[in-house]
Amino acid sequence: MAFPVDLRRCQALGLAGTAVLALGGETAGALPARELPAPASVQAALGLVGVYFGVVLLIAAWVLLGRLVRSADPPSPRALLLVLVVWAAPLLIAPPLFxxxxxxxxxxxxxxxxxxxxxxxxxxxxxxxxxxxxxxxxxxxxxxxxxxxxxxxxxxxxxxxxxxxxxxxxxxxxxxxxxxxxxxxxxxxxxxxxxxxxxxxxxxxxxxxxxxxxxxxxxxxxxxxxxxxxxxxxxxxxxxxxxxxxxxxxxxxxxxxxxxxxxxxxxxxxxxxxxxxxxxxxxxxxxxxxxxxxxxxxxGYGWTRALGTPVSPHNWALTSLLGSATGALLKRLGSDLAPLAMPAWHVLGLAVTGVLVLAIWWRLRPHPVYALGLSLATVAAFGPAIRPWYALWGLFLIAAAAPSTSVRHRVAAVTAVLALAVLPSGGPADVGQLVLAVSGGALALVVLWQAHLAAHAPALGRTA
Structure with missing residues (x-):
C-alpha cells in the first residue's frame, strides 16, 4: 500500500528534516575554527548522525512531494513556494554546512x-x-x-x-x-x-x-x-x-x-x-x-584566468580520477610522463566537453533552454573539478525544459545520491565518520518505516 501523502505532511516531514539537520550542524558543520569540537568528541559524533538523519528525512519529504505533484490534484506553484520557505527556515540560522x-x-x-x-x-x-x-x-x-x-x-x-x-x-x-x-x-x-x-x-x-x-x-x-x-x-x-x-x-x-x-x-x-x-x-x-x-x-580583468585555479586533491571529477590513476600507474612503471597524466586528462576532458556541447546545440537548436541545461551538465560532468552543487547548473534548466517524465526521474535519482555525498564539515571523510553518517541515515529510514506501519495499522486491522 502506498504511503499516505498530502501537502501538509510533506511540509512537516521536510521541516523536521531541515530542523534536525540544522541542529546537527551546530557541532558537525563547517564551523569557525574556534568553535570546532574535537573530531572524536561525543558532540561531533551526535551532530554527524543528526545531520544525515535530517538529510534522509528531507529527501523522503521531497520524494513524497514529487508524488503529490504528479497526482491528479497537484499543488499550485504558490503552494510549493510556501513549502520551500518552510523547509528553508531552519537553515537560515544554521552554521555553514557541507x-x-x-x-x-x-x-x-x-x-x-x-x-x-x-x-x-x-x-x-x-x-x-x-x-x-x-x-x-x-x-x-x-x-x-x-x-x-x-x-x-x-x-x-x-x-x-x-x-x-x-x-x-x-x-x-x-x-x-x-x-x-x-x-x-x-x-x-x-x-x-x-x-x-x-x-x-x-x-x-x-x-x-x-x-x-x-x-x-x-x-x-x-x-x-x-x-x-x-x-x-x-x-x-x-x-x-x-x-x-x-x-x-x-x-x-x-x-x-x-x-x-x-x-x-x-x-x-x-x-x-x-x-x-x-x-x-x-x-x-x-x-x-x-x-x-x-x-x-x-x-581588473584577472578573472579571465579563473579556469586556471588549482584543483583540490580531494576532487572526484571523472578526468581527475583518471588522471590520478594514470599518474600512479606511470609512476609505478618508472615513467617520466607521470606528472603529465593529470593535465593531459584535463585537456582531453575539455576537448570532449567542447565536442559534446556543439553536438547538443546542433541537435537541439529549436530547444535552447534544454540545450543550455544539457550543456551546463556536460561542463560540470567532464570538467577538471566537480562538487555536488555543480549538478545544479544543468539541473535548474533541465527542470524547466525536460521533454519527458523519465528524464526528470533519472535526474531526481541522481539528486538523491548527490545529496548524501559530502560531509557537513566540508572536509574529507574517514571510516569513523562514514559509519556515523550511514548510522544517521539508517536511523531515519527505520523511523520512516515505523511511521509507515503506524499509518496503515488501522486499515490492516479493519481488513482482518
Missing part, C-alpha cells in the same frame, strides 16, 4: 575592500582571523570568481566590517536572493518550454541540493543561476538586450553561465531577428556589461 567556501568568499571580499589583488594573491595575503577560516588548500589560491560576485562580497565586507557572524548571515542572504530569482524564473521558463511549472519548481528549486548547498552552504552558484534564469526570461520576452546583460552578469559571477549567451542569440533568431543582428546585439550587450561591471567592482 563546505567552507563561504569563508573564502568573505576573505576575498575583504581583500577587494582592502585593495589587494584577489587574482594574484590568496586569502593568506589578507592575514588575520578571517584568512585563518579559509580551508588550507585555498589560502594561497587566487579567486576564481568574476567581478560581479567579488563586488558584492566587497560591499558586504564593508557593511559588516569584517565581523564573521554578520558576514556569514550576509552571504547567506545573498544566496537566498539568488534562490528567490531561481524560483521566480523557473515557472516562466517551464511554461515557455511546455512543461508543468509545479513539476519544474519541485525538481529545480525544492531540490535537496538547493537547500543543502545553496541555502545551508551559501554558495554563489545561487546568484549565478538566479541571474541566468532571469536573463533567459527577459530574452524570451521583448527584452533581448536585457537578457544579454543579465546572462553576462551571471557569467561574471561564475564563468560557466557564459554558455547562456548562446541561448539568448537562438531565442532572438527564433523571434524573427536575423542571426547576424542577434549575435552583434548580444555581443555588444556582453561587452558593455563586462566593462561596466569590472570598472565598478575595481577588480
Amino acid at each position: 563546505s567552507r567556501d563561504v569563508y573564502s568568499y568573505l576573505a576575498q571580499g575583504a581583500m577587494v575592500d582592502a585593495h589587494i589583488n584577489v587574482y594574484t594573491h590568496g586569502p593568506a595575503q589578507l592575514g588575520g582571523p578571517l584568512a585563518e577560516e579559509v580551508a588550507p588548500l585555498w589560502r594561497h589560491t587566487a579567486a576564481p570568481y568574476g567581478p560581479v560576485f567579488l563586488g558584492v562580497a566587497s560591499a558586504l565586507s564593508g557593511l559588516t566590517r569584517g565581523e564573521l557572524p554578520a558576514g556569514l548571515i550576509g552571504m547567506r542572504l545573498v544566496a537566498l536572493f539568488g534562490v528567490a530569482l531561481m524560483a521566480a524564473a523557473l515557472p516562466r521558463l517551464a511554461r515557455h518550454c511546455g512543461a508543468d511549472p509545479s513539476a519544474a519548481l519541485w525538481l529545480g528549486v525544492l531540490n535537496p541540493l538547493v537547500l543543502l548547498h545553496l541555502v545551508a552552504g551559501a554558495h554563489n552558484d545561487a546568484m549565478m543561476l538566479g541571474l541566468l534564469g532571469l536573463g533567459l526570461v527577459a530574452a524570451l520576452g521583448a527584452w533581448p538586450i536585457l537578457g544579454g546583460v543579465l546572462v553576462t552578469l551571471a557569467a561574471l559571477v561564475k564563468a560557466p553561465a557564459a554558455l547562456g549567451l548562446a541561448a539568448v542569440v537562438v531565442l532572438q533568431v527564433r523571434a524573427g531577428r536575423r542571426p547576424a543582428r542577434a549575435v552583434l546585439t548580444t555581443a555588444a550587450a556582453c561587452a558593455a556589461t563586462t566593462v561596466a561591471a569590472t570598472a565598478i567592482a575595481g577588480t
